[in-house]
Amino acid sequence: MTSAFSGLTNALAALNVQRYGLEVTGQNIANANTPGYTRQRAELAAVGPATGVAALYATQHPNGSVTVSGTTRLNDPMIDVRARTEHGDNGYRQTTATVLSSVETLFDEPSDHGLAEQLNDFWNSWAAVANNPGDLAARNVVLQKAASLATSLNQSSANLDRLTQSVAQQATAATLEINTAAAALAQLNGEIAVATASGTNTNALADQRDSLLMQLADLTGAQTTVLANGTATVSIGGQNLVASTTATTVSLSPANQILVGGTPAGPAGGELQGLVDSLTTALPGYAAQLDAVAAALANTVNAGQTGGYDLAGNPGGPLFAGSTAATLSVAVTNPAALAASGAAGGNLDGSVALGMSQLGGSNSGADAAYRSLVGTLATDVQRAVQQASIQQAVTNSVDELAQSSAGVSFDEETTNLLTYQRAYQASSRVLTTVDEILDTLISHTGRVGL
């Protein structure tokens, strides 16, 4: 037989449990907009009869109590893993697309003032000299156009350099961010291990851990393993970044290789890899192509000039000095020193100037090199932007999946609120009823007929 008072205890337990359910619901609602918060659920369990008790003393019926067996984080670990992978890839693609788009803004084509148009103007200015080799004004125009070409190339090169420097700074900033997150994760790992061992609720810590893991995934595309005790191990490109409570540091070698604790890491992902790839491949590639434009310009023009004769009949000298985009400059200051004539002796032959005016059509000249640079850049940017937008869509859908299991729904919480409220009301009715029974038993027993 059960004790007459057990009904009171049971009702009290029920009241406590329903109130706890209400509290968890309240917490969910309060944190509906908290980034990284995972909704929680109070797990209720019916309390059965004690086992292993001799039949003589055992109750024949379950005693009808309830208890909170735990508070579960309702995330989906599989989706979380996928989300981190996609975020790593997304960080890489977005960063690459951003850097390449910045490069693209340096080459404003097709336009009326881009380098292609300046080249056209330069070649055409030679045609004017060919028509009138004795005209110093026409020769001066050539010098002006040559100077503006050289300046444009110098500027493009300087802009590309500045962009490279700013990308390098971003990469350094990213390593600092990674190291801060890794250190925080290592510390958190320690707290989670202790909390798990002592049986404390680790849900809030786990939320913080997952936020840090996501941040690291965005930055580095890190591989993550969450162990049974709730601690996380993180590795980048095969090198351990965080294991238990130790965090190593990420840095960049002078050649822009990712080092984890001083050891070169394999290809990773995330923003850092995007920045590093831009620094080691994309940006130097465009700089080299720009240099090729400058070299082609200097070579073709200088070769034409040294084969000709200037206004006074002396052999012509190189028009451009320097052979890289950064160093290209105009070496001639006297317009009469431009070679326009194909024959010595100080005549007004314009055959060399005519040849110069047609260099723009050459397939190996500066124009073709520049078109190839712009074409390559445009294709690269287009591909990077497309890949980034595809990856963004994939990432968004995975995020939505993760949100779908971990996010708070007001309709659902409101329903829970109602459920727990009703259960609380019913439990208190049980308490009142038991109380009335006991009242009958205690106050009215033996007073029959009074």
Next chain:
Amino acid sequence: MMRVTVGSASRGALAGLQADASRLANLQKQITSGRQITKPSDSPTGTVTALQLRSQLKQLHQYQANATDALGWLTTVDSSLHSITSQLQQVRSLVLQGMNTGTGNATSNEALAQQVDQARASLLSLANSSYLGRPVFGGTTAGDVAFDAAGSYVGDTGTVARTVGPNNAIDLNTPGTAAFGANGSNLFDLLKDISANLRTNPSGLGANLQQLDSRQVAITNEQSLAGAKYQRIQSVQNTANTNRVQLKSQLSDLQEIDLADMAIQVTSANAAYQAALATTAKVSQISLLDFLR
């Protein structure tokens, strides 16, 4: 079934709104700039083609400038040679008069000789006609004249080329030696000879007349050659004009927007954006809380 949560609903709504807004902004950018290709990655092949077309257009423009310049040069050549021809006709009649008079009348022959001298001076000036400061019969000489005061050629035989089309350089030069003869036996030597013969040896005038006629033929030849070049350049110019129109329309197809098409796209993008805004505003207002007392 996928749960819809506060986060996923707002995230989805925001992503949709942003996509619509960015589509609208892109269209707006194209319309305000008037160009389909606002940056190379909008169309890599289009960009490269546009660069090529622009370079061709610029070159065509320069070809046309060259052709105009060439026509100016040839006009000078033509009008000089034309005047020279008519002056030579007068000289010819003077020579004929001299032959008729013979040795009989020294005074009259002296007058004829003086007229020939006058004509020589005027022809020398015509042979030194210049275009933009360059003697048109002087080849590529850096000097101001093709013939010096003594009537000997001081120009050269260099080419005066004008490129009027791709691989189409036309040599405009009419070397003074071709039109007026080689030094020692050129037109001015001949005229000097005629003037001397009129004064002292009218019997030599018969031979002079033949030489004058053959010189006249050479000059007419050069004049017709210049005329042929003129025609050739004109026809090239006509072709270039047609070409330019074609290139421009190609470039415009490639670069510029189709306003009507854009207007339709903007209207539909705008409608989509407004619809998204309206539904987002309505849907996100409703929850179970609205229906609980």
